[in-house]
Amino acid sequence: MRPFLSPTGGEPQWAAEATHGVGTAGIRSADLETAPLRSFVTVVRAGGISRAAATLGQAQPALSQQVRKLERTVGRPLLHRSPSGVPPTRAGEELLPYAERILSLSAQALTETGRVLTGRCGVGLLEDLAASQLPQALADLARLHPDATLEVLSMSDAAMREAYDTGRVQLVLNEVAAIPGPPRRTVRHPLVWAIGQGMDVAADPLPVVPFSDTCS
The missing domain is CATH 3.40.190.10 (Periplasmic binding protein-like II)
Structure with missing residues (x-):
């Protein structure tokens, strides 16, 4: 049994999984690169290797290598390869929403950090x-x-x-x-009174000078 965490949050769900004779000692940490993830997502969404290669402007062998690289990283087959198509395996279906989130966050990070105002x-x-x-x-x-x-x-x-x-x-x-309308962001600043150490406010009060009528 292993926990399966939903990509949208919530409580973990437990699912049984065959490990093909590999115990937890064989699980290793690995990084998910964006290029193989993009190839995998495009293949699934396009419904085939050839259409995905045309979408990405890549050769089919190069695209297939990227998908196999991702499969080696996760340690499980992600696509059912058959003459009729390449639908995702159960592992591929589980990985797909995570892959799309990673690609979306990567694009957002590049946009935000590279944004130039004019x-x-x-x-x-x-x-x-x-x-x-x-x-x-x-x-x-x-x-x-x-x-x-x-x-x-x-x-x-x-x-x-x-x-x-x-x-x-x-x-x-x-x-x-x-503010003319709902504020986009608010900041709180404390209001304080500052006087000299030797000043006796009770014995020598000071008048308060307000702003003009057009100011708050």
């Missing part, structure tokens, strides 16, 4: 954020995406909402209550 993006934010957080953010943007242009506009809440509604800015950094 064009203009207008950003509206409050002045205190512009002074404290903006310099490092601009330096990081210039380093990671040298072809992108960021136009930063420091403005009041009302002006920020108008700029967003008219398309002048595409990104707004502000308090949640002032």
